Amino acid sequence: MKIALFTDGIYPYVIGGMQKHSFYLAKYLAGKKVFVDLYHTNNSSFDIDKLECFTTEEKAYIQPYVIPFLKKGKLPGHYVKASFTYSEEIFDIFKERSKVDFIYAKGFTAWKLLQEKQKGFVCSPVGVNFHGYEMFQKAPDFRTWLQHLLLLRQPVLYNTQEADCLFSYGGKITEIIKKNIPHPPRIIEIPAGIEKEWLNTMPLASKYPLKFIFIGRYERRKGIDELNRSIEQISAQYNFSFTFVGPIPMDKQLKLKNIHYAGSISDSNEMKKQLKSHDVLICPSHSEGMPNVILEAMASGLAIIASDVGAVNKLVNSENGMLISPGNQIEIKKAIESFISMDRHDLDKMKESSLKQLQDQFLWEDIVVKTMNEISIIL
Secondary structure, rough: OOOEEEEEEEEEEOOHHHHHHHHHHHHHHHOOEEEEEEOOOOOOOOOOOHHHOOOOOHHEEEEEEEEEOOOOOOOOHHHHHHHHHHHHHHHHHHHHOOOEEEEEEOOOOOOOHHHHHHHHHOOEEEEEEEEOHHHHOOOOHHHHHHHHHHHHHHHHHHHHHHHOOOEEEEOOHHHHHHHOOOOOOOEEOHHHHEEEHHHHOOOOOOOEEEEEEEOOOOOOOOOOOHHHHHHHHHOOOOOOOEEEEEEOHHHHHOOOOOOOEEOOOHHHHHHHHHOOOEEEEEEOOOOOOOOOOHHHHHHOOOOEEOOOOOOOHHOOOOOOOEEOOOOOOHHHHHHHHHHHOOOHHHHHHHHHHHHHHHHHHOOHHHHHHHHHHHHHOOE
16 A cells, blocks of 8 residues: 655654654554655754654655745735645645555645646545644634634635545544535544553552643643633642643743743653653643643543543543533633542542553554555545
8 A cells, every 4th residue: 555645744843733643644654564655844953854753664665755834924824825835835746756545635735636636637535634623613712713714714624625535533523524514525533642652551649749730832722821820729729739841931931839841842751751740631722633742641641631622532531531611711720629639549540541541542553553444445
């Protein structure tokens, strides 16, 4: 089997959830001896030509094509324009290459190809994955909602309706697709995953004070503003600690003695160390797909507090954590208080459940097999 993977980057050359998913997809397909034509870009100082993120054996099955992506401009519509231009660059290279069996496209990367296919260009089936479909989820503010409505929704509708199939992480994402995309093509539900090496086989027993952690950059939709207000309201009443990992601006940092800011962490071993030393991950986003950070926390043996958005409810339930309404500061506060007051034996059961659910359902070695099987059905 030979697959063309269109993506706007792979980890670690471009940082993001979609990019990390693209990296693992290429890696594990190659590990199954599937040939991968990898169309991607670089947003780092790494020598991308060496593809050092893959093993020698994996690189034997990966043919990379590096395409520049226009730098982000200040105008709201720049991303959409840059995405279409990027899809044109991909198509110009793709049309001259040898035939593939299937095209797996992330986001807008197949936009130009789908236009040409509509005009009569002959190619293999195209599967599109928009991950979280955030433009159809709850926006954190009016400006974001307006940008989603005026700039993103129509291009997304075009790309999804012209595709041969759509990939969904399941949960509310499949509901979003069915609700917002008239007559969608076949929907294939496959979750995101994580490598077995992330598994923490000996999670630490919970102790006092309870240790919470948030991982991510400052972005309005990540829910940090609501989280900050919740922490401020209860910090004097309870004994707990909280660590923020990621680039959080100084003016968004709390000046409290029980709050620690670790900054950005790119090294996976250091991230594992951080997670293993905590008890509960909080992910209070207004919108998400299937967050890698939750998968990593589950693999590390943490209980989870997360907004019920995207496919999060496929990861988090009453067995391993608590789901809250997006953007609801009161629910964030109550959830933190509930975990602080929870019997430590019950909390340890939640942490064990996170690890077990992860092992049973979300390992990449199983997910890639399911992906290959679904693609084979289409072919």
